[in-house]
Amino acid sequence: MKADSGNVLTGSHYLDGNYATAEGAIAAGCKFFAGYPITPSTEIAERVSRRFPLIGGIFVQMEDELASMAAVLGASWGGTKSMTCTSGPGFSLMMENFGLGIMLETPCVLVNVQRGGPSTGLPTLPGQADMMQARWGSHGDYEVIALAPDSPQESFELAIHAFNLSEKYRMPVLIMTDECVGHMTERVVIPSAEEIDLAERRYTDKKPGEAWPFEETDDLIPPMLPVGEGHKFHVTGLTHDYRGYPIINAEAQEENVRRLVEKVRVHVDEIIWLEEEGVEGAEVVVIAYGITSRVVQPAITNARAEGIKVGQIKMVTVWPFPEKRIRELARQVKALVMVEMNYGQVYLEMNRCAAGQCETYLVGHAGGTVHNPDNIYNTIKEAVK
Amino acid sequence: MSVETKNQARDEHPIEHLLRMDRIPHIWCSTCGLGTTVRALAEALEQLEIDLNKVALVSGIGCTGRVAGYLKLDSFHTTHGRPIPFALGLHIARPDMKVIVFSGDGDLISIGGNHLIHTARRNVDITVICVNNFIYAMTGGQVGPTTPITAKSKTTPYGNYEPPFNVPWLAASSGATYVARWTALHVRRMTTAFKEAITKKGFSFVEVISPCSTLYARLNKLGTGLNLMKFYHDNSEIRHGADLGAVSIDYQSKITVGKFVDIERPTYLDNLNECHKKMFGDKYKPYGGGNGND
Numbered sequence: 001m002k003a004d005s006g007n008v009l010t011g012s013h014y015l016d017g018n019y020a021t022a023e024g025a026i027a028a029g030c031k032f033f034a035g036y037p038i039t040p041s042t043e044i045a046e047r048v049s050r051r052f053p054l055i056g057g058i059f060v061q062m063e064d065e066l067a068s069m070a071a072v073l074g075a076s077w078g079g080t081k082s083m084t085c086t087s088g089p090g091f092s093l094m095m096e097n098f099g100l101g102i103m104l105e106t107p108c109v110l111v112n113v114q115r116g117g118p119s120t121g122l123p124t125l126p127g128q129a130d131m132m133q134a135r136w137g138s139h140g141d142y143e144v145i146a147l148a149p150d151s152p153q154e155s156f157e158l159a160i161h162a163f164n165l166s167e168k169y170r171m172p173v174l175i176m177t178d179e180c181v182g183h184m185t186e187r188v189v190i191p192s193a194e195e196i197d198l199a200e201r202r203y204t205d206k207k208p209g210e211a212w213p214f215e216e217t218d219d220l221i222p223p224m225l226p227v228g229e230g231h232k233f234h235v236t237g238l239t240h241d242y243r244g245y246p247i248i249n250a251e252a253q254e255e256n257v258r259r260l261v262e263k264v265r266v267h268v269d270e271i272i273w274l275e276e277e278g279v280e281g282a283e284v285v286v287i288a289y290g291i292t293s294r295v296v297q298p299a300i301t302n303a304r305a306e307g308i309k310v311g312q313i314k315m316v317t318v319w320p321f322p323e324k325r326i327r328e329l330a331r332q333v334k335a336l337v338m339v340e341m342n343y344g345q346v347y348l349e350m351n352r353c354a355a356g357q358c359e360t361y362l363v364g365h366a367g368g369t370v371h372n373p374d375n376i377y378n379t380i381k382e383a384v385k
Numbered sequence: 386m387s388v389e390t391k392n393q394a395r396d397e398h399p400i401e402h403l404l405r406m407d408r409i410p411h412i413w414c415s416t417c418g419l420g421t422t423v424r425a426l427a428e429a430l431e432q433l434e435i436d437l438n439k440v441a442l443v444s445g446i447g448c449t450g451r452v453a454g455y456l457k458l459d460s461f462h463t464t465h466g467r468p469i470p471f472a473l474g475l476h477i478a479r480p481d482m483k484v485i486v487f488s489g490d491g492d493l494i495s496i497g498g499n500h501l502i503h504t505a506r507r508n509v510d511i512t513v514i515c516v517n518n519f520i521y522a523m524t525g526g527q528v529g530p531t532t533p534i535t536a537k538s539k540t541t542p543y544g545n546y547e548p549p550f551n552v553p554w555l556a557a558s559s560g561a562t563y564v565a566r567w568t569a570l571h572v573r574r575m576t577t578a579f580k581e582a583i584t585k586k587g588f589s590f591v592e593v594i595s596p597c598s599t600l601y602a603r604l605n606k607l608g609t610g611l612n613l614m615k616f617y618h619d620n621s622e623i624r625h626g627a628d629l630g631a632v633s634i635d636y637q638s639k640i641t642v643g644k645f646v647d648i649e650r651p652t653y654l655d656n657l658n659e660c661h662k663k664m665f666g667d668k669y670k671p672y673g674g675g676n677g678n679d
Contacts, residue, residue: 032478034470053661054668058477062470063503070467070500071474074443077461078478100464227459227475228482230438234405234454236462245408246454246462 003027003160003196007055015188017181018043018085020152021111022051023188024159025083027196030109031057032082034071036064036090039123040179041113044085065090069097069110076108077227077235079201081163085111087179088121091130091137098172099138100237102260105214105222107166107201109159111175113182114341116367126179127367128290129342134174135319141257143264145271146174146319148290152186158316164199165271169263170221176318178341180291180370208232213244220263264320273316274325278304282311284383285329287350288339289315291370296339299376308384321349330357335383339363339376359383400427403437405457412451416610418569418595422516423452425572426487429579440483441475443468445492447523448597449516452487466497469504472511480654480673483512483583490517494550495530505559505588507653512582512589516569517552518597519634526600533636537604551633552592557646558629562587564646566632569595570618571642578644587652594621594640607637 008027015023022044025033033052035045049059062068068084075082086094091112101108114130116122130137134146145165149155158175166173202223204211208230214222222242225231238246239253264271279285284303288296293314303310311333315322326349330336335358338347347362354360363371363379398404404427413419430440437458444453446465453460463471468486476484486493493501493515501513520538521527528538528545531552535544557564563585565578575593582589594617596602598610607613617640625643632641651659658671 032474034474054665056670056672058657058672060473060477063499066467067470067473067500067503070463070470071477073463074461074471074474074476075478076474078475078482080478082474082478097464097467100467104461227441228439228479232438232457232459234460234462236454237464238462245405 001198001200003193003198004029005193008193008196009190010192011190013188013190014185015152016043016183016185017149017152017155017177018113018183019047020155020188021085021159021175021177022047023190024156025109025163026051026055026057027156027190028081028160028163029198030081030083030163032072032075032080033057033059033084034062034068034075034082035084035086036062036068038087038090040115040182041085041087041111043182044111044113065093066096069094069101072108073097073101073104073106076106077104079226081107083109083111085113087113087115087123088117088127088130089119091133095133095137099140099142101172102138102142103237104235105170106172107170108172109162109166109175110172111177114176114178122368124179125368126291126341126370128178128292128340129345129367131176131318131340131342131345134176142260144174144319145169145171145264145317146176147316148176148318149181150290150293150314151181152184152188155181156188156190160196160198164197167199167201168221169267170202170224174319176290178290212242214240214242216242220259220266268320271317271320272322274322275314275316277312279311279313279329281309283309283334284337284380285311285313285333286337286339286376286380287313287315289318289346292339292341295370295373296376298373299380302377303380308380310380318346321346321353323353326350326353327355330354333358335359335361337361337363337376337379337383339371341365341367341370400424400431403427403430403457405455408455411455413448414599414610416596416598416614417448418518418593418610418614419449419452419516421569421572422514422575422593422595423455425576426514426579427456428576429583432576433580433583435483439481440485441479443472443475443484443486445488445497447489447492447521448518449487449489450492466492466495467500468492469497469500469511469513473504473509476509476511477654480510485583486511486513488515490515490519490531490552491521491529494552494555498530501556502559505556505561505590508560508562508587508650510587510652510654512585512591514579514582514591514593515552516593516595518595518601520597520601522597522600526604533634533638535636536601539604549634551629553590553632553645554629556590560588560650561590561646562648562650563589565644566592566594566642568614568617568621568640568642569593570614571621581644581647585647587650594634
């Protein structure tokens with residue numbers, strides 16, 4: 001399916017990351033946005049509220065982030081592509097119904113424009129310290145998909161990609177951007193509608209009375225049931241069987257949760273998106289995501305000028321973690337360096353997968369500004385010593 | 386439904402065709418007020434003769450939260466306190482459908498209180514049925530936002546000292562266009578109220594005073610659920626249009642019931658459409674159409 005030309009602002013624009021995210025979502029066909037103002041994410045809501053009336057979308061400013069996430073799920077079950085955006089404190093509140101979205105297998109997109117935390121932290125300055133909350137923030141066991149754009153252009157593109165993944169895997173998808181990308185203004189080229197591929201929602205082809213909301217399928221992704229068509233289906237946040245009926249025992253729990261986890265794990269090769277450069281033959285590989293993947297560039301250039309073989313991996317998807325690739329690399333390189341605006345979150349996964357096969361380094365700090373490339377450079381030097 | 390099928394259904398059980406019979410028996414205690422309340426809603430839906438494919442039910446968490454699992458409608462059992470915002474999203478995505486929230490006092494008045502007042506303020510065209518049993522029953526009988534002063538619960542073992550919410554007053558002052566209260570034994574009047582609430586254009590709210598046999602009745606030594614159901618009914622006073630400031634409920638006091646509010650006010654989508662029409666003129670295509678009656 002192609003994007004609707006009525007929604008797509010084809011052309012070359014000068015946009016910040018937040019506006020670009022909004023345009024990406026609109027191009028993806030998002031027609032419902034429920035949100036609550038929070039710095040530094042609010043421009044997404046502002047742009048959407050300005051753009052929606054003439055393209056048949058509805059923006060609702062909710063009473064809080066708990067309600068925002070709940071309304072997004074309700075609208076998605078109503079058949080409308082839906083999203084919300086927030087930052088740290090609101091992300092904490094949204095974790096409640098994000099979990100319901102995982103359990104009800106509800107396609108939607110949640111954008112976190114990360115700022116410094118904990119608590120109110122640094123409302124106007126960047127951070128990347130919600131990455132583990134993105135992974136584990138709602139209670140219980142589940143897998144997530146999280147994307148990290150590094151620019152306004154990528155914010156536009158990943159917003160579309162996030163909607164497509166959410167429909168394909170029937171689950172909420174996270175965009176974990178940050179204040180820096182959100183407020184950075186750059187050229188954004190929006191292609192024509194015909195150049196934008198959209199994933200359609202997969203509905204059951206069975207008749208009412210014959211279909212269930214969580215039927216077993218080969219790909220572990222059950223087709224959805226549409227509301228209002230006579231299926232009279234039931235879904236619940238309780239542990240349930242394929243019929244959507246609550247079953248409170250260990251066997252049902254195993255079956256339900258295992259599939260939620262497996263439906264992502266069996267598809268990791270399709271989901272994971274890494275951009276590698278100069279990794280072949282490298283002694284050191286620098287891994288980063290979001291804005292940080294741009295900040296590492298001068299450090300890599302300087303190190304290469306001195307003859308050090310440095311590779312770079314930009315993680316476009318952070319979750320699911322590229323476990324297989326990191327294990328492979330750990331056997332080939334001297335050291336892996338994770339650069340992120342926190343004191344070691346995605347680093348923990350990298351270190352786990354390296355499993356002692358190579359040295360691992362974290363270049364981290366508490367947020368508020370991007371890294372000083374000198375610190376990254378110094379770590380690269382130390383790693384090849 | 387044809388008369389013949391209807392009769393056949395009545396031979397089996399009057400509302401069997403509206404229940405998920407594969408989920409019966411339900412989990413509720415005997416003499417709980419939820420039985421008559423669910424029955425009244427089923428009866429109301431049937432009497433309205435609306436297309437049941439176009440009715441969705443949303444519940445939160447708690448004993449009443451389980452209603453979504455038993456009525457044979459598109460039904461959503463959501464998180465604690467959040468059925469109203471979930472319903473808001475569903476209603477906006479499908480304004481042609483009737484969206485009914487069916488949940489308890491703890492869910493809607495305490496943890497979900499903020500959503501209740503704001504959704505009433507916006508006058509979102511949904512119906513909220515709040516079953517008030519004065520206690521958190523699913524978790525074993527703790528004090529709630531509606532527990533009358535002096536009533537005992539597991540967390541007010543010496544009696545409750547917090548003033549409860551006057552629920553109809555809260556809903557009305559927040560902007561609800563229809564507010565009624567009945568007890569679980571006012572089956573006929575409750576059914577009428579449900580019908581009126583469902584057809585009402587705007588945010589409609591019905592409180593049902595319901596006995597909790599296992600916890601509230603037992604902890605307060607009030608006899609069986611049936612005794613309590615009859616007590617609520619017999620101690621109620623029908624006063625339509627009553628001054629809502631005066632309808633709060635004290636421990637085992639008189640209960641003022643009736644239809645308190647029935648007014649017209651533009652809905653959320655009416656206001657949104659009007660604003661955008663004014664701004665954009667013919668370029669704007671009104672969103673959603675009617676209130677689900679078309």
